[in-house]
Amino acid sequence: MSTVVLLAVTGLGLGALYFLVASGLSLIFGLMDVLNFAHGALLSVGAYATWWAADGHLPGAGSGGPGFVLAVCFGTAVGTVAAMVLELALIRPLYDRPREQVLATVGVGLAVPALLSAIWGPDARPFPGPAALSGTFGLLGAHIPVNRLVLIGAAAAVLVALRLFLGGTRHGLVVRAGVEDRAMVTALGIDVRRAFTLVFAIGGAAAALGGALGGLYYGSVDPGQGTSLLIFAFVVVVMGGMGSVAGAALAAVGVGLVQQFANYYTASGLGDLAVVVLLAALLLLKPRGITGRLA
Amino acid sequence: MSTGPLLAVRDLAVVIGGRHILHGVDLDVAPSGVTALLGRNGAGKTTTVRGVLGLVPRTGSVRFLGEETVRLPTHALVRRGIGYAPEDRGVFAALTVAENLRLAERPGAGEPAYGLVHELFPELKARAKQLAGTLSGGQQQMVAIGRTLLNGNRLIIADEPTKGLAPKVVTEVAQVLERAAQAAPVLLVEQNLAMVRRLAEHCVVLADGRTAHRGPAAGLLADPEATRRLLGVGRRGTARPEEHLMAPHDNQAARPAGPAADNGKAGA
Numbered sequence: 001m002s003t004v005v006l007l008a009v010t011g012l013g014l015g016a017l018y019f020l021v022a023s024g025l026s027l028i029f030g031l032m033d034v035l036n037f038a039h040g041a042l043l044s045v046g047a048y049a050t051w052w053a054a055d056g057h058l059p060g061a062g063s064g065g066p067g068f069v070l071a072v073c074f075g076t077a078v079g080t081v082a083a084m085v086l087e088l089a090l091i092r093p094l095y096d097r098p099r100e101q102v103l104a105t106v107g108v109g110l111a112v113p114a115l116l117s118a119i120w121g122p123d124a125r126p127f128p129g130p131a132a133l134s135g136t137f138g139l140l141g142a143h144i145p146v147n148r149l150v151l152i153g154a155a156a157a158v159l160v161a162l163r164l165f166l167g168g169t170r171h172g173l174v175v176r177a178g179v180e181d182r183a184m185v186t187a188l189g190i191d192v193r194r195a196f197t198l199v200f201a202i203g204g205a206a207a208a209l210g211g212a213l214g215g216l217y218y219g220s221v222d223p224g225q226g227t228s229l230l231i232f233a234f235v236v237v238v239m240g241g242m243g244s245v246a247g248a249a250l251a252a253v254g255v256g257l258v259q260q261f262a263n264y265y266t267a268s269g270l271g272d273l274a275v276v277v278l279l280a281a282l283l284l285l286k287p288r289g290i291t292g293r294l295a
Numbered sequence: 296m297s298t299g300p301l302l303a304v305r306d307l308a309v310v311i312g313g314r315h316i317l318h319g320v321d322l323d324v325a326p327s328g329v330t331a332l333l334g335r336n337g338a339g340k341t342t343t344v345r346g347v348l349g350l351v352p353r354t355g356s357v358r359f360l361g362e363e364t365v366r367l368p369t370h371a372l373v374r375r376g377i378g379y380a381p382e383d384r385g386v387f388a389a390l391t392v393a394e395n396l397r398l399a400e401r402p403g404a405g406e407p408a409y410g411l412v413h414e415l416f417p418e419l420k421a422r423a424k425q426l427a428g429t430l431s432g433g434q435q436q437m438v439a440i441g442r443t444l445l446n447g448n449r450l451i452i453a454d455e456p457t458k459g460l461a462p463k464v465v466t467e468v469a470q471v472l473e474r475a476a477q478a479a480p481v482l483l484v485e486q487n488l489a490m491v492r493r494l495a496e497h498c499v500v501l502a503d504g505r506t507a508h509r510g511p512a513a514g515l516l517a518d519p520e521a522t523r524r525l526l527g528v529g530r531r532g533t534a535r536p537e538e539h540l541m542a543p544h545d546n547q548a549a550r551p552a553g554p555a556a557d558n559g560k561a562g563a
Contacts, residue, residue, distance in 0.1 A: 170402070177387045177398050183350055184385040188399050188442065189373035 002141035013148035015256025016155030020210030021233035022248045024203020030179040030243015037105040040230030041112035046208025050075030063128030072212040079208020087200035113223040124222035127215035147216040179243040241289030307355040317504040329481045329494045334501035378443025382454040388428025399442035412441040433464035454484040
């Protein structure tokens, strides 16, 4: 029983991490038809910026208490700015050329880890976190690492915030409409490009937050973290239905749980394969994903 | 306001995927009343509208309210006072009726005219919380036209607003457009000649991506030879079915024996 509980909470934690990456990815694709292969790089930027700040380079930031909160905020802010710069400098000039656009994001997705590796080395760096978050607590006989709960809580907060933004604000309304029919949004007199930058900023913030908290989950940061998470985030996006935040949340939970349980009860590594099988099975049954949107 | 045309299009050309869809469309929308944009299927009517709005890449000149707008992005041109109801209605299916209307609001550009919209379409008020994707075709058209009336626009562009609608709803749409035209001039793309006869004062006829005829609508509709030549309709039996201007689903299509037979509105 305790193993099942531990696996379930760890799976949910992993799902939370996937959701933080996939929610932005899904909105960006839904609104802009851009497959952002640089999204994993945004996670890495957030992770390294948080690590850099918590390691004592940012005044006021540190590895404990309020200092760590500041470090996470800093990492999230850096990721947000990076995403906006990416959209304005690289994606926007290439809107009429989708093929070049994909190549450009692939290029950034490769260049950022290389850059991080060049500056801080290819090896994993231990991630400093508050002592309170590195412990465990008992739940139904299992010892659950606290950082799992932090990830789950953060992902739930991001989900609620995104739903409030999409459902309750004019910008959110524009994004939802743009996911359906971008041209018609402009034909109503709305500059949809502003929504593009906004969605990139939101997606970048969520991914960078995922990077910051992923550091806690893994206990370290390394240049390739974002890229390996990105693959599963794409699986989540396709399963959830392009452009659907709720679908991404459901799919992220499913993928995280299946991966954890399969990795434990079969051979390690089969969990990753199980996720792909799950994706294939779902697409055969529901080609448009859980929420019925076209992948 | 000047007495010249509200919208003056000159030499509009559209090339999509290496194919010339429009070669040189000239079009004026008079500062009042309804101007009909006519032509056979595939003549380029919808592309002309989309070209004017910048929804497809285009060259030429598009002057709106005296200002050259061909280099403006769509949203900037629309914000100068255009309401657009597209051919496919452009209703956001996953949004509610109220949200569809709210999207058309232009913050900072005056109070949205919900009073007018709800007076014309009481149903939109009753169905405010309903998802627009679950509305009937006629109700979706009400949303589309309602959005154009919300902002005190200077020009309303309606692309085949009666397409696919039941005859009773066609009559309702005609009444609304008649009312709308009192507030702002309307550029109406229409296949239904009965609508054109009822509403339009001016007309522009396209053929093969070019302007083939411009003039008073009544004059064209009263001339069976010209309507046959330009629009491919004529006395019953003379037009080949695929050339028939009326949409086949429209029951009214079969009714007028020929355009010349109806001069009720045309003579007015």
